[in-house]
Structures are given as C-alpha cells and as structure tokens.
Amino acid sequence: MSVFIDQQTRLVVQGITGRDGSFHARQMIGYGTKVVAGVTPGKGGQRFDGVVPVFDTVADAVRETQANTSVIYVPAAVAASAIFEAADAGIPLIVCITEGIPVLDMTRVLPYLHEHGARLIGPNCPGLISPGRSKVGIIPGTICRPGRVGIVSRSGTLTYEIVHQLSTQGLGQSTCVGIGGDPLIGTNFVHCLSAFQTDAETDAVVMIGEIGGTDEQQAADFVQQTMTKPVIGFIAGQTAPPGRRMGHAGAIISGSSGTAAEKMAAFARAGIAVMKRPADVVPLLKERL
C-alpha cells in the first residue's frame, strides 16, 4: 500500500512532446512508472521515444490504454483546459505540475472536478512519489528511499531537502505528496493526512507548510481529533515580512491567521512535534518511532 499511486497506476502524460513533459516522461519511465500514453493535440498516432503512443485527446488515450492517472506539463495559459479535459475523460486522479495558473481559472476548475468525482493534486506542485513503486511528477527519484514515513508538503525543493535528510539517515518514505503552493489547490493537508492515517505502510507523517492561508490550522485540528500516528510539522516563512508575496502565490500573509508563529502554535497545541529547522526532522521522528 501507498497513498494515491502504486503499481496499478497507468499514467497518461498531457504535454508529453513538450520540453518539460518529454524530459519528465523519460524520468518517470526510467523510475518504473507505467506511462501508458501521452497527449499532444495534432500529434496523435505518433510514438514518444518510439514506444509510448501519443493521442490527440485524453478521451482517446483513456479508451485505448485504460489510463487511470494523468500528469499535466502544459503551459499555464492552457493548463486549466487540460484539467477540465482529463476530468471529462473520466480520469480519477489528475496531477498538475504547471505553475502560474490564474487563481480565477481554478475557481471554475475545482467545482467541475467535484462534479466528476476526480481528485486533483496541485497545481504548481512537484507531484508525488511512492519510492520504488511509482513516480508521477518531478520529484527526483534518486533522493528517495522506500520506507514507512509519509510526507505531505506545499513546497518543492524544501521537500527534497527534508526527504534528503531522511534518506541519508536511514528513514525511507512510503509516499511523498507535494500538494502545491497556490491559494486554490485540489488536495489539501487534511486529505493527505487522512490517507496516511489509513495507509497500513505508513508509521508517521511529516507535514511541511508555509505562511499564508489556514490549511495548516485545519490540518492541526484534524491531527488532534483523528490521527493516532505521530506527525512532525515544519512551517517555512518565519522571517517573512507581513503582506509580501514570497514567490508562491499562496505564501502571502493576509490578516493574522497566516503567520508562521500562529501555525506553529496551532501545531504545538495539536500535539504535532514542531521542527525549528529542516535538520530537526530525523531526531524528532526517531523519538516517536
């Protein structure tokens, strides 16, 4: 078991012939992910690297290859459209890597996904990896090790830093999920914590949040009320000045509820072990495993 993806994952890559899509499709194939199809309108009938069939539409790809997961690498201007298309084709799990999608596009995408019963991870996220089994997205496979720690994070490279700390000190991961840094995302901390709580192969969870919004506070409530597995938490942006945007569209402090101090306090109240710095992750986990 792992969360959201496993060996049954049959992946279609939307934007497989693009610069990013082609590079990461090869990386995922190399990692062992079953990449069954690619989609680029106008290139249907070709084969990517002579192997993976390319289709004009996601619907064609699903009909011909029974793809059950999609990953999106198309440019921001057409990314919302790509998510709509994947949901319409009946794909139950859609992972959107694309950064820079307008927030108002997402206000229309998210209700559509609910109606179609599809789960979206992202956008503006590194995707997810279940070490040794499957990888959907861009997380470097080389830094991960199979194991029993679940990771959920709003960040990209900060996640790699923490995974690197775990792997080099003997703690492997069950699944790492990057949920994305945008204000409106399809899958939040609570969805992931809930999945890790029921996953028989996860013993503890590391949650990496940042300033902005109140997702971490809601996650803290969930941990307190529902979770029996130990949870370790980190919040990036303790030194961020209020009211400024720190790159991630979501990392903006608006009002009093988005500060790092407030989120860390919520973690502590909920019994989540709070990391002061990335290097604290291994000692805190070892105390609790």
Place this chain on the structure above:
Amino acid sequence: MNLHEYQARDILRRHGIPVPPGEVATTADEARAIAARLAGGEGGGGGPVVVKAQVHAGGRGKAGGVKLAANPAEAAAHAAKILGMTIKGLTVHRVLVAPAADIATESYVGIIVDRTSQRPVLMASAAGGIDIEEVAARTPEKIHRLAVDPRYGLLAHQALGLALQLYRDIAQARAAADIMQRLYAAFYAVGASLAEINPLVTTRDGAVVALDAKIVIDDNELERHPELAALRDTSAEAPSEVAAREAGLTFIKLDGTVGCCVNGAGLAMATMDLVKYYGGEPANFLDIGGSSNPQKVVSALQIISTDASVRAILFNIFGGITRCDDVANGIVQATRQFPLTVPIVIRLTGTNEELAVQILTQAGFSALTDMDEAVKQAVAQAKAA
C-alpha cells in the same frame, strides 16, 4: 500587480459602474487646468475638487496625500505639495483631480477569492470609509459576506439581498446591487485577486456612486492581458524588484546583511529562517526558480551585489530540475564580469553536484553540501565583515 486608483476607476467605468469624473495630473499646472475644466463642466459653477496622491499605499488621507481645494488655484497649490511627497516610502508622481463629492453615506463593497470555500467572496458593509480595516478587526459582524458560485456568477437576488444590508431605500439598494454585479463581472474580466469600492457613497441627491476603487491583478493573468500589464507603474516599485522581475526572478528586499540566493520559494523561506536561527538577518528573499539558466544566476548575483547592506552572500541550491552545474557556471560567469566585494558561501546538492563542485573548485571557490553548515558560515562571515 497593484493598480492605481485612477486606473481602477477607468476599469469600473468601462463596466458601467457610476464613477465621478476626474483626471490625472503630474504637475501643479495640469492640476489647475483639470480643476478649472471640472468646475466649468458637470455641476458647473466653480465647485471644489479633491486632489489625491496616486501611490500603492493605504492611509493616503492620514498621510496628507488627499486634500480638498475650493478653486483651481488651491488645487494647484495642493498638487505642488503632494507631488514628490513620500507616503510609506513611496514617492508620489501623480495626483488624481476629481470633483469633491457631496457625500451622504459611505459603504464598502469588495471581492476576493477565499481559500477555504475556494470561491470568490463578496463583502459589503454599511460602515465604509477609511477605517474599514478597523471595522473588520473590531466588529466583524458589520461585514456581510457571500460566497459566490462561479458557475452561475453573482445572482440578482443575492446582490439585492446584500445591498439591502446597506440601504433601506429600494432604489438605492437596486443601484448598489447593479454595481455589485458589475463589479463581479469586472473582477473576472480583468483577472483580479482583489477588487473593492471604498467608499461606495450616496450623494445628497440620492445617487449611488463609486468614489474610490482599488484593484489588484493576479500576476498570472498578465500574459493574457497585455493591456493590463501595460498599466504597471515601475516608478512605484523598488528598482531592485523591477530588475529582478525583468530577469525572471522573485526578489523581495529585506533589512538584514546575508544576501540569499535559493531555488524554490519554500526552500528560500526556510533558508532565511535558518539564517535567523543561527543569529543572522537575511538581506532578501530570492528565488531563482525551477529552470537552470546560468544567466538567471548572473542576474541574481548582480541584484544582491548592488545592495550595500549585504555583508555575505549565501547560495543554497537543491538540484532537481535545476542543475547544480548550471548554477556553478552562473556564479563563475558573474564573478568574472563583476568581482565580488563580499565573501560568498555556496551550498549545492542534487542533480550534477559533482560537476558543479569541479567547476567551482577550478575557479577557486569552495562548495558545501550541508545546508546548516553553509548558513552558519555565511552568518559568521557577515558578522566578521
């Protein structure tokens, strides 16, 4: 991207929202001419005007950036004082000259996207005006909220229901409801992350009018709205932040002495936090982004180096898509173009790390692989300098 009041007023006007006339002046003489024109026009009879500083800062009135003028000569005198003044660190380059409204009541109407409901939320309050933030903090029950279903938009009965919270008079409530629906349409049309009318006033003759407007455009919308991107006022932003944006970097100037150059926003924030943890102060937030282009690294080093308060530079790179060798090449190129005057500490790990170390070593730099060690060294060097 923030718009100025006069730009936001134009957008509202184009969406059919009643906005009083008004024009922008960059000199006292222009202000005088506009005041004379306005006085001779609608309403006529040499009526008073208001002169308002156009800067990206709240609290303009309290800072002395909004003045009432009885005649064109006084408008010119006020404009002369306001132009060039500094409000919250920003220099005023333009003033808006508009007829002074005959105000009976002041309300507030605004739209933002709410992260929790994942919908646009319309907010309205009968307690509008300059103290709306205080109203929101102290008496949140005075702010009425409505989460709008974006599939159907703001429905007429919803808008009227909110408007009736502001006005008892049905004609005024209908006028306000129409303004709310038009504001909602404008919000989506321009790709705003915030659109507000504060105050929405009723005049002595009973008309409902948008007196002041604030619109913030989602930066991610600018590519498909070149006409909005053209409204950007770079004179209202810090030069280093303008240079960074043009180079494709995200940069925010802070007050410390350790210049930070990192890939990824989360890791950049965590690096700043770690600088503080080890007793230093970060001089900036800088994210070079996911792609690995040596030119971006050159631009980043250029921007950090021009900050006179920087005493040490810290690179923290976790290679994924970003290749460490590209970053190393960028550092070498940059330091050939402009030799550094402060010490540099480089931490690289991940994709093509070995190659990067080789490039740096040949150029006489040393590189670390541990984040904590690198931050400690950078803080120590900044303090020693």
